[in-house]
Amino acid sequence: MTEPYNPAAIEPPIRERWETSNCFRAPDEPGADAFYCLSMFPYPSGHLHMGHMRNYTISDVITRFHRMNGRPVLQPMGWDAFGLPAENAAIARGVPPAKWTRDNIAHMRTQLKELGFAIDWDRELATCNPDYYRWNQWLFLKMLERGIAYKKTGTVNWDPVDQTVLANEQVIDGKGWRTGAVVEKREIPMYYLRITDYAEDLLAALDDLDGWPERVRAMQANWIGKSVGMEVVFPYDGGELKVFTTRPDTLMGATWMAVAPEHPLARAAAERDQEVAGFIRSCSTGGVSEAELAVQEKRGIATGFSVEHPLTGRELPVWIANYVLMGYGEGAIMAVPAHDERDFEFANKYGLPITQVIQPEADGHEYDSAQWHDWYTAKENVRLVNSGAYDGLDFRAGFDAIAEALELKGLGRRRTQFRLRDWGISRQRYWGCPIPIIHCDDCGDVPVPEKDLPVELPEDLVPDGSGSPLARSEAFLACECPKCGKPARRETDTMDTFVDSSWYFMRYPSVDNDSAMVDARTDAWMPVDQYIGGIEHAILHLLYARFWTRVMNELDLVKVREPFSNLLTQGMVLAETWYREDEKGRKTWFNPSDVDVERDAKGRIASARLAADGQPVHFGGIEKMAKSKNNGVDPAALVAQYGADTVRLFSMFAAPPEQSLEWSEAGVEGAWRFLKRLWQQVHDHIAAGTPGALATDGLSDQALEMRRRIHETISKVGDDFGRRYTFNTAIAAVMECSNHLSRFEVEGEAELAVAREGWTSLVRLIAPVTPHISQALWAALGHDDDILDAGWPEVDESALVQQKLTVVVQVNGKVRGRIEAAPGTARDALQQQALAEENVSRFVADKEIRKIIVIPDKLVNIVVAA
């Protein structure tokens, strides 16, 4: 009689064993087959949620798979420990952010350990520790020396009541989140990093990142937003109006100019015309939400100014238009209404002239200035018309000819414009990495000398919401100017937390080095072989990390230029939502774990009731787990109830990692049942006795069949874990094989050895997903070693050979029968056998056979006349 499966009893001692043997420790010199498996580190919010759980389980499965295949693997963990929530918690509870953060880290570390992840805890780091962030400061100073970091003014959200700067997410409908005061825009000096200098490289290198999902590459390319075009100057009395255009070939079709409402020319016009001033005001009060902008009508007003066309000298009126953005290009455009949809709409609204300058080569395209057609913006198979000397040129030739003419006159130059802006890293916050600058009345802004790093953040301050406490801390502020020695004060701004996360993965290998940012160990592990995290970081974090890695590469700190070879973006975790509505239409949301669902005979949801009061609740759809819908499921509670292996198993089984995962209590039960069965089956097998060595000769048909299934499973699971990352199908294959193995009626020693081969293989195949139960069963099967070092089962190719295959027989493409044949049976023989099949012959009967297609070992398709 074996003990029933009891994870609460078996899991903790196994984790202790791992901890004692320190078996997850990654070597410092891993060699050529090193595998760096990295998860995006969490913000220590206090509790592990399902998203974390899923992320780290994916990473752990990959890690354990490669470890079992004999590769050295680094799977580290750390904490993205600076940031606003710690300050908010401090405001709410009066606890210093440092204490709140470190308490959270301690709790979450315990939770992670309870899930049994194969993490090298010796390399743990937290970005709020001075031994980490000193290197932010150090590299910042290097960037300053090289001109990669610089200072300029930037716009921030200012809360006039709290006298503080607000982050974007603290501004709700234009008002401060705490005070409700209308937020003002303020210009303050800030530090920026010249990521735009790397725009071209960051964009071009995307093509080589074939281990990244297409959509992430597309999102980054969009974000960088490269436009190849020209800067064109339109002179006017006493100045010049500069615009950026990607279509200089259409220059002869420009009939007016348009500037953004914030453009200097617009302001000048506003000063002498009340109506213009009113229009500009009306533009700024318009909504800023995306939805509003999308439907916003194009509006404009003439300034009364005009400029000269740079080639014809013709006068072009200057308008102010609400669809021109000050933040892009020059904040001004040349309007070519015939060939730009926005200009077209505007021209028709205000009765402005439209001049066609592009005509397709093909016939049948008549320009109609009342109706927009897509070909109006074509670049291919078109010729210039109404463009004087340029008539007949195609896009490329027209572009070049006009560019040359403008360059000759000094009224234009070729330019590539990026949407990407420089990265502003100054934050007027307390809980972040101090920017290592000292302000001296005489010497100005002086970098903190390297020997004085780190500039430590005082950890005992408690923010109250009104400005940064650093700015009021005399102990922090007071210092001497490193240049002249006079009393000076420190910079109180801290760095954007994206700085912290831009290189943490390069610190892990060298984490204990207190004299250098990174050392040879980082080169030994980099680049990251597999990075796993949420799609929400597809743009900023990944772009900044790519930029930062380039800078470190140029400073000869690391050999790599691209940090992440392969990227896996895991899907969201979803759950059912349930609610009740009161008379006023207010909804109360109930947690799915508190709802009992009844189903009809077809399995459809018939009704649902709240367990607590037995009264009905309504189904609100499947949604992302969120506090607002009260549909979050706490992984810690599930681990307590079912054990880590069940939770890990379900979250890997329910969906492939890139897809969203629907949480289901019943599904968790299913995973639990499988493990219970596996436990029982392996113990039943052990009770049948210990077989001798496996002899592959002279096995019965059923034993050969069993071995074939076992080795097909080994082959499939290895491919699913190692190449496809479809953990759900790997688990399904293990389940299927265990179903067969448990039905395999062992007769004699030889067959017992086959069963033993099967169970010892399956226990290892599922080990990356369910390491605890696998370890326990591995030991029960008579092994002393750690399953992590047990090696991956090897495929015996000879076991895959089948004695008989099922070949499908189709008539006119429809399956009409199946025949058995030895592998490699000749086409003719297969054909004869197919025609002889009873059901097939009924369908062929006396019809004329037109053709017979034979795919050896697979299929015969007999095509007959209708």
Added chain:
RNA sequence: GCCGGGGUGGCGGAACUGGUAGACGCGCCGGACUCAAAAUCCGGUUCUGGAAACAGAGUGCGGGUUCGAUUCCCGCCCCCGGCACCA
């Protein structure tokens, strides 16, 4: 609007290179065990007809290529994610 990803049983999902659609799991139905229930075990489960053998239909919709299409091509509908007056 643009970019990316999807749409397959009652549900989550599988079918990897054009070759048996629905693996595996959930749910549901039936049975065994039990005084009974839970747990467990066994069987069934795409839909329609049929006792069954089997037949017909079937992978969002319409067309095409092919001996053969969930898979490739063309057109459309819907859903999800991202970006957006980007000149």
